[in-house]
Amino acid sequence: MLETNFGRHAKKKRIEWIDIAKALGIVAVVVGHAYPAKDTFYETTYWWHMPLFFLIGGFFIKSLKVQKYTVPQFIQRKVWPLLRDYLLAGATIILINFFVEQRNVHYTLGYFGRLLYGGTELNGYTSAFWFMTVYILALIVVTFIITFIPNKMLQFLIVGTLFLLGTSYKDAQSAFGFPMPWNADVTLMAAFYMWIGYFSFKYLKRLVQSRWLLALSIATASGLIVAQNLGMIDEVIYMKSHQITNSWFAMFVPLIFTFSVLAISYWLQFTPLKHFLAIVGKHTMIIMFSHKAVFFVLEKINFDAWTILSLVGITLPIVAAIIGKKMQQHWRFARQSTTTS
Numbered sequence: 304m305l306e307t308n309f310g311r312h313a314k315k316k317r318i319e320w321i322d323i324a325k326a327l328g329i330v331a332v333v334v335g336h337a338y339p340a341k342d343t344f345y346e347t348t349y350w351w352h353m354p355l356f357f358l359i360g361g362f363f364i365k366s367l368k369v370q371k372y373t374v375p376q377f378i379q380r381k382v383w384p385l386l387r388d389y390l391l392a393g394a395t396i397i398l399i400n401f402f403v404e405q406r407n408v409h410y411t412l413g414y415f416g417r418l419l420y421g422g423t424e425l426n427g428y429t430s431a432f433w434f435m436t437v438y439i440l441a442l443i444v445v446t447f448i449i450t451f452i453p454n455k456m457l458q459f460l461i462v463g464t465l466f467l468l469g470t471s472y473k474d475a476q477s478a479f480g481f482p483m484p485w486n487a488d489v490t491l492m493a494a495f496y497m498w499i500g501y502f503s504f505k506y507l508k509r510l511v512q513s514r515w516l517l518a519l520s521i522a523t524a525s526g527l528i529v530a531q532n533l534g535m536i537d538e539v540i541y542m543k544s545h546q547i548t549n550s551w552f553a554m555f556v557p558l559i560f561t562f563s564v565l566a567i568s569y570w571l572q573f574t575p576l577k578h579f580l581a582i583v584g585k586h587t588m589i590i591m592f593s594h595k596a597v598f599f600v601l602e603k604i605n606f607d608a609w610t611i612l613s614l615v616g617i618t619l620p621i622v623a624a625i626i627g628k629k630m631q632q633h634w635r636f637a638r639q640s641t642t643t644s
Contacts, residue, residue, distance in 0.1 A: 319577060320511065321359060322584030324568035328355040329587045330617060332431070333594045337612035343532040346539055351560030353434065353542050356587075357493045358561050360438060361500025366450040377446065382439055389435040392592040393418040399596055400428045403603065422486035423475075423543065428596040433543045435591075436485035441493035445501060448494075458498060466495035467550050474545040489542050492553070499558060507562070511569040520563040527556060582621065589620045 331352035338345050367377055397418065401411045417424040421436040445462070452458050469491025475483040483489075510516055530536045538548045540557065547553045571577055583590070594616035601612055 317581075317585075319572040319581055320565070320569040321362065323571050323577060323580040324355065324565050324584070325359060325587045326580040326583035327564050327568060328352050328359075329583060329590050330613075333590065333616045334609070334613045336431070336595060337598060337609040337616065339609055343528065347528050347531055349542075350538075350540050351557050351564065354496045354540075354557035355561045355564055356434065357438065357441060357496035358500035358558075360442065361445065361497035361502075362504040364442065364445055364449065364497065364501045367446065368450060381446075382443065385435060385439050385442070388588070389432065389439075390418070392589075393429055393432055396428050396432075396593065396596050400599075403600055420484050422484060422489075423482045428599055430543075430595050431591055433486045433489075437487075437489050437493050437542075440485060440487060440490040441497045444490060444494045445497045448498070449501065455502065459502070462495045462498040463554070465491040466554055470547045470550040470553055486543060489545060492542060492547075495554070496557065496561075507565060510562075511566045513566075517563070517566040517570070520559055520566060524560050524563045527559070583617060586621045586624050589624045590617055593620045593623075 331348050335345060335348045335352060338348075367374065370377070372380065394415070397411060397414045400406060400414065406414075414429075418429065418432070422433050425432050444465075448458055448461060452461065469488055472478040475481070475486075475488050478488075527536070531538065536552075538552045538556070539546055540553045541547075568580075571580060597616045597619050598612050601607070601615060606612070606615075
């Protein structure tokens with residue numbers, strides 16, 4: 304259920320350093336949600352972890368002409384699997400909430416309604432689900448842009464303008480009087496990061512191997528973190544809640560950090576850590592969908608240390624996914640045996 308297009312990028316031959324980068328990103332997401340203090344570590348983690356996922360998503364986008372898809376085929380083969388996983392995962396988490404929190408039917412039906420509306424209406428067990436709807440919308444926007452506007456410079460001007468427009472106001476509630484369905488306005492930001500991933504992937508495959516660029520990007524990112532800690536700057540990038548202090552900062556700084564993470568990931572593939580990180584990277588979506596539910600269950604039994612929450616929030620979904628896959632394989636084998644006997 305949870306192996307979406309996002310995680311299926313290289314079913315024929317996976318690229319290890321991309322899986323490792325996704326692992327670092329999802330660890331940052333889980334830790335960010337578990338970490339109790341809104342200090343420099345917390346703020347600077349939010350500068351890059353969600354932009355990283357949108358940027359990586361752009362690595363494997365192709366125009367409809369290259370894919371030889373009509374628009375209905377694109378919706379059926381690329382969009383629908385993501386939406387299906389969003390709905391199935393959401394329904395599962397809401398049912399878990401129903402039993403764990405002993406909710407009444409009225410509350411649970413309302414929760415299903417909020418799942419359909421998405422965005423900032425989702426909190427608690429499903430608060431991270433906003434990512435998938437924004438990802439779907441950004442995928443559609445970027446695919447259509449690169450299909451119908453062949454000029455790369457014009458594409459950049461469009462996504463750059465959309466980004467500046469999308470970060471020019473406080474939030475949807477203030478601008479429109481209501482939160483946008485699916486966090487649709489955040490798509491204006493996400494589409495920019497995704498297009499950057501689409502455009503830069505062929506160059507990044509070489510650039511991540513450069514030790515000089517790795518050192519430069521890490522030094523620049525470290526300098527920005529120190530500046531934030533010392534109060535020389537005071538910037539936040541919270542995509543879901545649309546808290547953006549500076550549009551230009553939000554446009555360029557996440558790119559510096561994401562390149563650092565990608566370059567670090569490239570070199571991590573030559574270390575013993577690669578095996579563990581690759582496993583985490585292959586299960587990013589089930590971790591994204593379920594870690595907040597894991598947190599709430601643990602907190603009910605008084606396990607509330609952020610380190611424990613983070614560790615279990617990462618490992619338990621992976622174990623569940625592996626067990627689920629083994630059971631599917633067993634049932635498939637059993638059906639085949641019954642058919643052939």
